[in-house]
Amino acid sequence: MASISSAGIGSGLEVNNIIQSLMDVETQPLLKMQKAYTALQTQLSTVGQLQSAISQLRDAAAPLYSADSFSLTTATSSDPSSVSAGTTSKAAPGNYSISVAKLAAAQSIVTPGGQFSGPAASVGTGSITIRMGTWAPGQASFTPKAGSADLTIPIGAGDDSLTAIRDKINAANAGVTASVVTDANGSRLALQSTATGVENGFRVTVDDDDLDDTDNAGLSRLAFDLPGGAARMSLATAASNTEATINGIPVSTATTTLTDVVEGITFSLNKVTTSPVSLSITRNTEAIKTKVNAFATAYNQLNKFLTDSTKYDPATKTAAVLQGDGAVIGIQNQLRALVSQASGASSVFGRLSDIGLQMQKDGSLQLNETKFSAAIANLPELTKALSNVDASTPANNGFAKKFTLWADSMLSTAGAVPGKTNSIKARMTANEKNQSALTDRLAQTEKRLKAQYTALDATMSSANALSKYVAQQITTWNKSTA
Numbered sequence: 001m002a003s004i005s006s007a008g009i010g011s012g013l014e015v016n017n018i019i020q021s022l023m024d025v026e027t028q029p030l031l032k033m034q035k036a037y038t039a040l041q042t043q044l045s046t047v048g049q050l051q052s053a054i055s056q057l058r059d060a061a062a063p064l065y066s067a068d069s070f071s072l073t074t075a076t077s078s079d080p081s082s083v084s085a086g087t088t089s090k091a092a093p094g095n096y097s098i099s100v101a102k103l104a105a106a107q108s109i110v111t112p113g114g115q116f117s118g119p120a121a122s123v124g125t126g127s128i129t130i131r132m133g134t135w136a137p138g139q140a141s142f143t144p145k146a147g148s149a150d151l152t153i154p155i156g157a158g159d160d161s162l163t164a165i166r167d168k169i170n171a172a173n174a175g176v177t178a179s180v181v182t183d184a185n186g187s188r189l190a191l192q193s194t195a196t197g198v199e200n201g202f203r204v205t206v207d208d209d210d211l212d213d214t215d216n217a218g219l220s221r222l223a224f225d226l227p228g229g230a231a232r233m234s235l236a237t238a239a240s241n242t243e244a245t246i247n248g249i250p251v252s253t254a255t256t257t258l259t260d261v262v263e264g265i266t267f268s269l270n271k272v273t274t275s276p277v278s279l280s281i282t283r284n285t286e287a288i289k290t291k292v293n294a295f296a297t298a299y300n301q302l303n304k305f306l307t308d309s310t311k312y313d314p315a316t317k318t319a320a321v322l323q324g325d326g327a328v329i330g331i332q333n334q335l336r337a338l339v340s341q342a343s344g345a346s347s348v349f350g351r352l353s354d355i356g357l358q359m360q361k362d363g364s365l366q367l368n369e370t371k372f373s374a375a376i377a378n379l380p381e382l383t384k385a386l387s388n389v390d391a392s393t394p395a396n397n398g399f400a401k402k403f404t405l406w407a408d409s410m411l412s413t414a415g416a417v418p419g420k421t422n423s424i425k426a427r428m429t430a431n432e433k434n435q436s437a438l439t440d441r442l443a444q445t446e447k448r449l450k451a452q453y454t455a456l457d458a459t460m461s462s463a464n465a466l467s468k469y470v471a472q473q474i475t476t477w478n479k480s481t482a
Contacts, residue, residue, distance in 0.1 A: 015453045023446055030438050037431045039321075044424045046309055046321045050328070051417045053302040058407035060298035063291050064400030070383040072284040075265070083277040084268045091264030096279040100244045100269050104196035104255050107135075107239035109204070109224050111232070113185035119163045121187060124218030126209040128153045128165070130174040132193075135201045135239065139226045142203050148175075155219060162189050165222070176202055189222065193239060197254025201239035242269055285376050292386075293367060295400070296357060299335075300364040306332040307363065327420045331410060336363055338406055344396040345388035348381040352399055355385060 063069045071089035083098045116123070129152045133144040151174040155165060162180050166189065169178040175195070181188045193200045203225045210218040214229055224233040241252045251261050258267040265281065309322040310329055322328045339359050342350050349355050356372030357365050375382045390396035397405070410417050 015457055019446065019449045019453060022449055023442070026442055026445055030435060030442065033431055033435050033438065037428060037435070040424055040428045040431065042321050044421065044428070047328075047417065047420050047424065050305060050309070050331075051411060051421070053298075053305050054331075054407050054410050054417065057295075057298040057302050058404055058411070060291075060295045061400045061403040061407070064295055065387040065389060065398055065404060067383065067387055069291055070288060070379060070387065072287045073264070073281050074284040074287075076280045076282070078278040079273070082269075082271050082273050083279060084270065085279055085281075086266045086268070087281060088264045091262075091281055093281050093283055096247055096262070096265075096281070097276040098244060098246050098267065098269075098273070098279060099276045100242070100271065100273045102240060102243040103269060103272060104242040104253065105237050105240045106193035106196045107201040108190060108192040108236040109233040110181070110190040110236050111188045111221060112234065113183075113188060115221065116162055116187045116189075119180050119182060119187050120161045123155070123160050123162060123165060123189075123221065124208060124210065125155050125157055125160050126219040127155060127207045128169070128219065128222060129205045129207070130169075130172075130176055130202055131205075132175045132200060132202050134199050135203075139231075139235065139238075141227055142201075142225070145199050160219070162187055165189065174202075175200065189233075190236070191224075191233070192237075195254070196239070196241075196256070198239050198241050199254060204233065244269055283379065285379075288376060288382075289367075289372065292355075292357070292372070295403075296365040296367055299339075299403075303332075303335065303363045303365075306335070325420075327416055327423075331416055334406065338402060339365065341402065343385065343388075343399055343402065344393070345390070345398040346381045346385035348378060349375060349385035355382060 068089035073087040073089070073091045073093060075085035075087050075091075077084050082100065129150050131142075131144055131150050132148045133142055135142055151172055153168050153172050153174070155168070159165075159168065166178040166180050169176060169191070175193060176191050177194055179190050179192075181190055191202075191204070193202055204223055205225045206213050206219045206223045208215075208219040210220075212218075213220050213223065216232060221232045224231055224235070241254055242256055242258075244251050244258070246258075246261060246267070251258060253261075256269045258269065261267065267279075306328065309320050310325065310332065311320045312318070312323050336359070339352055339357075344350070352365075353359070354371070355375040356368040356370070358368055358371075360366055375385075384398060386398045386400045388396060388398040389401050394402075394405075409415055412418070
C-alpha cells in the first residue's frame with residue numbers, strides 16, 4: 001500500500017484541524033503566562049516612574065535645607081543703565097551710593113593718515129617688539145608689567161604689507177590686536193590692548209632694516225616708544241582704570257566690573273555718572289517662594305502619580321496598574337503622614353500648614369499666600385522650619401530635610417522602591433523560565449499528537465482500502481454466480 005504523504009488524506013479525517021484544536025487548549029496556560037509577563041512589564045515601568053517622581057521630590061526639597069537659599073539677595077538700581085549689580089548669598093542687605101568718574105579703557109595707537117596708500121602698501125622689513133606695561137602720565141616713562149616679556153615679531157620681505165603685519169601681530173598673541181582702517185586718506189594700522197586698565201598699556205619698538213629706528217621711513221613708522229625717542233604712531237586712547245566711589249570710598253579697577261570691593265556683590269559700571277546712583281540690596285523672598293512652590297509641585301506630582309496608579313474605577317470596573325499593591329500603598333501613606341508630621345526645628349512654625357503649605361482633600365499641597373507672606377516676614381524661623389538639620393535629634397530636622405531623608409530611604413538599596421523593582425524582576429525571571437519549560441512541553445505534546453494521528457490516519461486508510469477490496473470481491477463473486 002502506498003504511503004500517505006499528508007495527514008488525513010487516507011482516512012478523510014481533518015487531522016491538522018484536530019491537532020490545532022487540541023493544541024489551542026494545551027496552549028492556554030502559556031497564553032496566561034504571557035499575559036502575566038506583559039502585566040509585570042507594565043508594573044516594572046510604573047515603578048520606574050514612581051522612582052523618578054520620588055527622586056524629583058528629593059531634588060526639589062534639597063534647596064530648602066540649604067541655608068544659602070534663604071540668604072539670597074537681589075539688587076535694585078536707581079539707574080541700571082549706569083550701574084547694576086549681581087549678588088550671592090554672602091551679600092548683606094544694605095544701601096550703596098555709587099559714582100563713576102571714569103571707565104576703564106584699553107590703550108590704542110594708530111599710524112598717521114595719508115602715510116599708506118592702501119592695505120597692501122609695503123611698510124618695511126626688520127622686527128617689531130611689543131611689551132605690556134604701565135605708562136606714566138603724559139607717557140613720560142614706561143614700566144613693564146610684572147610677569148610679561150618682550151615679544152618680537154620678525155617682518156621679512158614679502159610679508160611687510162599692512163595686512164600681513166596685522167595678521168602677524170594678531171597671530172602672536174602679544175596682548176594687542178591689530179586692524180587696518182581704510183578711508184579717503186588711505187590706510188592706517190591701528191593697535192589696541194586686548195584688556196583694559198593702566199597696567200595693560202603697551203609700547204612698540206622696532207629694529208628697522210634701514211638701520212635707523214627713529215626716522216619716518218620703513219618699519220620705524222610703527223614705533224611707539226616716547227622715552228626711547230620714537231613715536232611715529234600716535235596715541236588715540238590711553239590705557240586707564242575705572243575710577244569710582246562707593247559710599248564715598250574711592251575705588252579703582254582695571255575693568256568695569258567690581259568683584260571684590262564688597263563681599264557677595266558684583267558691581268557692573270556701565271557709564272560715567274553725573275550724580276550718585278543708589279543701589280539697594282534686599283532679601284530675595286521671591287526666590288524662596290519659587291523654591292517652596294517647586295517643592296509643592298514635585299510633591300503634588302508624586303501624590304497624583306500614586307493616586308492614579310493605585311485607584312480602582314467602579315464605573316468601568318478597571319483597576320490601575322498598582323491597585324491593591326501593599327508596598328506602593330504604604331509609600332503613599334508615609335508621604336501623606338510626612339505632611340502632617342510636626343517638627344521641633346522652629347518654635348513658631350511647627351507644621352507645614354503653619355507656613356502656608358496646606359493639604360487638600362485629594363492629598364495635594366497648596367500654598368496659602370497670606371500665611372506664607374506672614375511666615376516669610378519671620379525669615380529666621382522660616383529658615384529653621386525648612387532647613388534645620390539635627391543629626392542627633394531627627395525630630396528637630398526641618399521639613400525639607402525630613403522629606404529628603406524619606407526619599408533617600410525609599411530609593412536606597414534596601415528601600416521600598418528598589419525592593420519592589422527587584423520583586424517584579426524576580427517574578428518576570430520565574431515567568432520566563434516557566435514559559436520556556438511549558439513551550440518545550442507543548443512542542444513535545446504537538447509532536448506526540450502528530451505521531452498518533454498520523455498512525456491513526458494510516459490505520460484507517462488501510463482499513464478503508466481493505467473494506468473497498470472486500471466489497472469489490474463480493475460484487476465480483478455475485479456476478480459470477482448469477
